[in-house]
Amino acid sequence: MAGLNPAQRDAVQTLTGPMLVLAGAGTGKTRVVTTRIAELIRRGTPAERILAVTFTRKAAGEMQERAAVLLSRGKKGASRKRGKKKEPRPLISTFHSLCVKILRRHIHQLGYPEKFTICDRGDQESIARTALREIRVPDETLRPGDLLAIISNWKNQSIEPKEAASVAESDREHLAAAAYRRYQSKLKLRGTTDFDDLLLLTEQLMTKHPAIRREEAGLFDQILVDEYQDTNGSQYRIVKALAMGHRNLCVVGDDDQSIYGWRGAEVQHILRFTKDWPEAKVVRLEENYRSTGAILDYANTLIAFNSQRHDKILRPARGAGQRPQILQLQDETQEAETVITGIQLALQQPGIKAGDFAILCRTNEQPRIFETELRKAKLPYVLLGGMSFFDRKEVRDLVAYLKVVSNPTDESSMLRIINTPPRGIGASTVKSLMAAAVERGKPLWEAIPEVLSTGGLPAAAAGSVQKFQKLIQDLQELAERLPPGKLADAVVDRSNYHRELDRIYPDPNDREARRASVEELINAATNYSDGNDEATLREFLDDVAVGGDDLGDDKEKELARNAVALLTMHSAKGLEYPYVYMVGMEEGILPHRRSLEAVEASAIDEERRLCYVGVTRAQEKLTLSFALTRRKWGKPRETTPSRFLYEMTGQAENAKKSSKSTSKQRKTGKRAKP
DNA sequence: TTAGTGACACTTTTT
DNA sequence: GTGTCACTAA
Numbered sequence: 001m002a003g004l005n006p007a008q009r010d011a012v013q014t015l016t017g018p019m020l021v022l023a024g025a026g027t028g029k030t031r032v033v034t035t036r037i038a039e040l041i042r043r044g045t046p047a048e049r050i051l052a053v054t055f056t057r058k059a060a061g062e063m064q065e066r067a068a069v070l071l072s073r074g075k076k077g078a079s080r081k082r083g084k085k086k087e088p089r090p091l092i093s094t095f096h097s098l099c100v101k102i103l104r105r106h107i108h109q110l111g112y113p114e115k116f117t118i119c120d121r122g123d124q125e126s127i128a129r130t131a132l133r134e135i136r137v138p139d140e141t142l143r144p145g146d147l148l149a150i151i152s153n154w155k156n157q158s159i160e161p162k163e164a165a166s167v168a169e170s171d172r173e174h175l176a177a178a179a180y181r182r183y184q185s186k187l188k189l190r191g192t193t194d195f196d197d198l199l200l201l202t203e204q205l206m207t208k209h210p211a212i213r214r215e216e217a218g219l220f221d222q223i224l225v226d227e228y229q230d231t232n233g234s235q236y237r238i239v240k241a242l243a244m245g246h247r248n249l250c251v252v253g254d255d256d257q258s259i260y261g262w263r264g265a266e267v268q269h270i271l272r273f274t275k276d277w278p279e280a281k282v283v284r285l286e287e288n289y290r291s292t293g294a295i296l297d298y299a300n301t302l303i304a305f306n307s308q309r310h311d312k313i314l315r316p317a318r319g320a321g322q323r324p325q326i327l328q329l330q331d332e333t334q335e336a337e338t339v340i341t342g343i344q345l346a347l348q349q350p351g352i353k354a355g356d357f358a359i360l361c362r363t364n365e366q367p368r369i370f371e372t373e374l375r376k377a378k379l380p381y382v383l384l385g386g387m388s389f390f391d392r393k394e395v396r397d398l399v400a401y402l403k404v405v406s407n408p409t410d411e412s413s414m415l416r417i418i419n420t421p422p423r424g425i426g427a428s429t430v431k432s433l434m435a436a437a438v439e440r441g442k443p444l445w446e447a448i449p450e451v452l453s454t455g456g457l458p459a460a461a462a463g464s465v466q467k468f469q470k471l472i473q474d475l476q477e478l479a480e481r482l483p484p485g486k487l488a489d490a491v492v493d494r495s496n497y498h499r500e501l502d503r504i505y506p507d508p509n510d511r512e513a514r515r516a517s518v519e520e521l522i523n524a525a526t527n528y529s530d531g532n533d534e535a536t537l538r539e540f541l542d543d544v545a546v547g548g549d550d551l552g553d554d555k556e557k558e559l560a561r562n563a564v565a566l567l568t569m570h571s572a573k574g575l576e577y578p579y580v581y582m583v584g585m586e587e588g589i590l591p592h593r594r595s596l597e598a599v600e601a602s603a604i605d606e607e608r609r610l611c612y613v614g615v616t617r618a619q620e621k622l623t624l625s626f627a628l629t630r631r632k633w634g635k636p637r638e639t640t641p642s643r644f645l646y647e648m649t650g651q652a653e654n655a656k657k658s659s660k661s662t663s664k665q666r667k668t669g670k671r672a673k674p
Numbered sequence: 675t676t677a678g679t680g681a682c683a684c685t686t687t688t689t
Numbered sequence: 690g691t692g693t694c695a696c697t698a699a
Contacts (some may be wrong), residue, residue: 056688057689092689094688096688097689195688195689196689198689260687263688263689265688351681362686362687363685364687365690368690419675422675422676424675425675426675426676427675461675546689569687570685570687571687589686592686592687593686610687630684631690632690633683633684633691634690675699676699677696677699678696678698678699679695679697680694680696680697681695681696682692682693682694683692683693684690684691684692685691689697
């Protein structure tokens, strides 16, 4: 509580009733939320009856950590020393993992099995593909990926399959509406949900079953929502449903940082808040503690170009500091080299460590070249955001094993591992197994014993299948008495996975990296060691699917703290770093090509907010860079500096001119302040 | 059945 | 540049 300014204190001390905190970037928003949680507990709210929801799992992790520090400060030693009993903790979670927990309890009411799985992108695509095939839509007309995008869009607006036809406008959308019905019933048939369903089904559960709403709402006395500007319709209604009883709802947001419009987020929710909750208290946080005056200048100048916004003044609480630097480089390789050299140089100063630096990118593909340079320079780094870790082949394989052990009817995981590592169950064997399964209307796993007993397979294949069956059965037995970490260990061991890695990756470096990610997965699973039952395994798998709130062990986190962070601007939201590099400041990247082509003019505004989010991550020094040429699929292409560079520096009128005419004033790599 | 080769399509952002 | 898919040789 000490050191809070009056507005912050106001936000922390008014603990009952609805509250809207309009908080600009760097105004101590997260601190307010965590302090508020601590204050609630201090004044008698049981910790486990507090729910805090955030957007990215990174933000959830950060908040958990900060809250833990505050809470342990409150009560020293005594009770925690004995430490046998787990201290009740507030639930700090992302929307998606909150919904998974709710669905696990009640989803059978909607006709899904309790053991429902959450399907990944690959599963989604194959289901979308079969749906399209069934209504005979050729790939050229509507690709599975496009269909998924349209469906996701509808789901974000809570449009159900039967309503889709009435909102469809183009021919493509009408086809998509027909495919949507099939897609959705296939998901249900397979007992699986996609990411959007997690929200949609939770919402349905609450509206169709008031008793469930009451039960779930009754679990909490206090609800906090961070990054409120990014809630979409479902999220908004879920929050409302949970909070309508006690009305103790505190939401925190900043309309200038709304960057998820493409996912159905509506800034409108911030404006509507005081309508839905008329007695709401509104608090504004406008004093920026994070960045130097020079950085804030750039940020404020930039965001002023957006017309649709609440006028807000961010008052700098710090001195002017160093002016942001703009680097003009020849190509993307030089850009990466220059940035890394800059970091190395800065690291020579005392008191500066690798963890003080962040490189912010617009797309997920950009970090690659920086990774190469960082490795060359032997600088520690972490690639944050994205699902990169769980996307790796070896991790997905092992997760598929665990999924099959937990639920052998999970068809797509089954197909993934049935011959990985190769064990003599080739395509033709799988095909006949599948045929038998379809014929009997059973999942593949249950068809195996029958196929084996009727001798429908050649001897060699039958032997392999039998061995595989035994492997899974053994693992299932182990699962009953081993915690997830040990089980993952057993999977690696019994499936001879290491031998497989040695086989596929002849390069020892590759091998080492792959082995390391296997290791990492086992570590992550080991954190779920409280219980050794099937439910614990499922909990782990749920967390993996929704990008768990808190995966990875402490050692790894410690390592990450001292590494250069490489991340997208989207996943950088809510974070801060002393030294920030924003790279690829070019038209087509930021703003992204897709928003330039978009029909709505507001698409550029969202890109500008994204840029604003990036700029306001910097505490001490901001460096913006762009390359004159950039390779795309092998071929170098000329680029144009981002319009945002001109806007920030007060040269907006130059933005339209060709890069040639303005390059003179940038010769030095720096530009004069307007 | 598997390993190896070459053509190919692909790149917003997150859970 | 890179991961996936189809095809071919063993």
